[in-house]
Amino acid sequence: MCALILAAPSRTAGAEMLHVVIKNMAFSNVPATAHVGDVVEWSNEDFVAHTATARDHAFDTVIAPGKTGSTTLTKSGKLRFFCRFHPNMTGEIDVVPEVTSAAGARNSR
Numbered sequence: 498m499c500a501l502i503l504a505a506p507s508r509t510a511g512a513e514m515l516h517v518v519i520k521n522m523a524f525s526n527v528p529a530t531a532h533v534g535d536v537v538e539w540s541n542e543d544f545v546a547h548t549a550t551a552r553d554h555a556f557d558t559v560i561a562p563g564k565t566g567s568t569t570l571t572k573s574g575k576l577r578f579f580c581r582f583h584p585n586m587t588g589e590i591d592v593v594p595e596v597t598s599a600a601g602a603r604n605s606r
């Protein structure tokens with residue numbers, strides 16, 4: 498039997514808020530990487546509505562002009578997203594698993 502069970506995604510204190518700006522019909526300020534459990538806040542600074550929609554339809558958030566929406570990153574892997582209203586608006590974030598305290602000592606830098 499395997500003693501090492503991958504626990505359900507836990508919302509740890511290390512979760513970060515990532516701010517993505519939607520402006521001039523484009524996603525900007527998109528972080529290259531994020532962790533599972535982080536929250537992406539989408540700020541729509543345009544005068545038209547946009548969506549933040551995952552390619553795999555894990556989420557689909559409509560953001561009205563001047564408003565914000567948020568998405569919690571629940572799984573690791575390459576997150577590709579786009580705007581349903583303007584499919585040429587795309588972005589991607591590399592979502593890496595939450596670092597557990599047991600593995601936390603192994604810093605990559």
Ligand SMILES: [Cu+2]
Nearest residue numbers: 547580582583
């Ligand atoms: Cu759009």
